[in-house]
Amino acid sequence: MRIDARNLLDRLGRNEFAYREFEDRFSDLELWPLLEALLRDPRLQTLDQSPAETPALQTDNSDQVLAAEPLKNLFSRYEQQSVLPSIAKPVVEEPVRDVRAMLRHLSDLGARGEI
C-alpha cells in the first residue's frame, strides 16, 4: 500500500475503503453473452444437486432466501415461467422474472451495501 494511502486511512481511522459509489444503472446491466451462455448450461445445476448442510439457526432473511434459491429456479425465470413464492416476498421490489431483473436486484442490494 502506498504511504499516502496508508496515511489517509490512518487519519480517517479506517483500515479499508469500500467502493460503494459505483452503482450500476439498469442500462448497464445488460447480460453479458458469456453469462447468458453459462446460465443455459445444465452442468451448472450440479451444485444444486449436491448436498449441503446449514446450521439449525435460521432467520427470516429474504436476501438469503434469494441467494440460496436453486439455480434451476433461475433457469425457470429465464424461461419466463412462474415466479416461485419464495422469491415473491415483499422485500423484492418487483417480481423477478428473468436474469436481467435478478442482476438488477443484486445491483440494488450491492448499492445499498447489503451484499
Place this chain on the structure above:
Amino acid sequence: MPMIVCHGPKGGTGNTFVAAHLAMGLSAQGAEVTVISVAARDSLPLHFGLSPATSLPAITAPADEAVLVGGINLRSWRRASEDLDFVPMLSDLGYFQPGKERVLLVDVPSGETRLARRLVEHACAHVCTINAQPDTLALLPQVFGEAGAEGLARTAFVINALDETRRLGRHGAAFIRELAGQRLIGRIRMDEAVPEAIATLQMLGRYAPASVALSDVQQIAQAVAPTLDSTSSAWVAPVSLAA
C-alpha cells in the same frame, strides 16, 4: 487431523495465496497446521515471507528438517499426482480425523484435477478459489460436470482479487453469488499489498497489517473453521452465513 483441499479450476486465481492464509488464520484460531504443496513449481514459501530459494521438506522428512513459520509446518510432496500411496499415507499419518488440534491443508495446482478429486473424497472441505473474470467463469460448467454432485459435496467457493470498481468484475461476482449461494464463503478484494509483500519477502500481515485482502482472507478462515469438526459428507455452512 482434518484435511482441507485448496484447488481451483484455473491457474493464477490465487489458490496458493488462499491456502497459505487459511493456514495462518486457522493457526491463529489455535489449530496446529501443516501445509503441503504438491506443485512441481512451488510458490508457497513466498506467502510466508521466505526466500524463493527455499526448498520445502517432504512430508516424510524428519522433524529436524521441518520448515516452521509461526508454528505452521510447511511440507511438500511433489510426486503426489502419480503416487497412488499418497492418500493411504496421509491416512496412516492420521490426517483424516475431525478435530481442531491438527489440520492439514493441501495446496493443489489447478491442473492436478484427478489428484484433487482423490483428496476431496477424504477432506472436510474443498476450498475452490476463483476470480470473477470471464475466462474463469467459462470453466465452471466443465468443472462441475467433471466433479459431479458427489464431488462438489464439500466444495465452498472464494472469489479472489475482486475489483468492484470494474463493471464486469461486479457482474461476475453477482453471477457467482447467485450460483454458489451459501457455498460462497467470502471474497478477497484486489489489493496491491499482496504482490508487494511477496516482492519484499515479507508476510502480508507484517508488510501491510491494514491490507483489505488480509482482513478478507481472515474472515474466510473463520468461515472454514466449523468444518474441521464435521463428520458430514456435505459442506457445512457457517452459522454467520446461514443466518
